[in-house]
Amino acid sequence: NAGVMQNPRHLVRRRGQEARLRCSPMKGHSHVYWYRQLPEEGLKFMVYLQKENIIDESGMPKERFSAEFPKEGPSILRIQQVVRGDSAAYFCASSPGTENEKLFFGSGTQLSVL
Amino acid sequence: GENVEQHPSTLSVQEGDSAVIKCTYSDSASNYFPWYKQELGKRPQLIIDIRSNVGEKKDQRIAVTLNKTAKHFSLHITETQPEDSAVYFCAAQSGGSYIPTFGRGTSLIVHP
Numbered sequence: 768n769a770g771v772m773q774n775p776r777h778l779v780r781r782r783g784q785e786a787r788l789r790c791s792p793m794k795g796h797s798h799v800y801w802y803r804q805l806p807e808e809g810l811k812f813m814v815y816l817q818k819e820n821i822i823d824e825s826g827m828p829k830e831r832f833s834a835e836f837p838k839e840g841p842s843i844l845r846i847q848q849v850v851r852g853d854s855a856a857y858f859c860a861s862s863p864g865t866e867n868e869k870l871f872f873g874s875g876t877q878l879s880v881l
Numbered sequence: 882g883e884n885v886e887q888h889p890s891t892l893s894v895q896e897g898d899s900a901v902i903k904c905t906y907s908d909s910a911s912n913y914f915p916w917y918k919q920e921l922g923k924r925p926q927l928i929i930d931i932r933s934n935v936g937e938k939k940d941q942r943i944a945v946t947l948n949k950t951a952k953h954f955s956l957h958i959t960e961t962q963p964e965d966s967a968v969y970f971c972a973a974q975s976g977g978s979y980i981p982t983f984g985r986g987t988s989l990i991v992h993p
Binding site: 771798800802807808809810811812815822823825858862864866869870872873874875 | 882917983
């Protein structure tokens, strides 16, 4: 079992470009979460998805951010027209989808906006 | 929604000492409380969790206690070692919710 796979590990974008972050959950996991981590600020929930469904996106900024988890392929977190304030580590996690189960995190994508 | 407060933000101890990290939560419906450890540059990983039907759980040098009445829970690490140095996150999750709410983290530094 390869675990939760995120890519790329590091992503550099200039202001105004688009960033696409990918996450493949653990085998057998149907639930995916995205968290943003800034230094000294912990893990901020962004969005929770199941296959082809966004279940909770209450932590997502209303503009420029979107997420999907298609029937086939990885989950994608997309940030359009990036700004310097988007620079952060973005972690994906997965779970098997039962209540009160631990999350398995990926290694994260460090986004740097120049 | 749930709000989780975690203290202290930084904790420095000598090797062999004990370390205690405390968290409070706001939602009385929360019933699952995991703790994650994140070493520098690595992913968070679960180290211990507790459910609301128990008051304490131990795993070797790590223990977690839960006080449902006061809505607080704590992580206790005994005989700390340099490899315990990391950021520790507590979290709380309500029954019926699939989304844990995390505390801001505690940076534990164990000096040899």
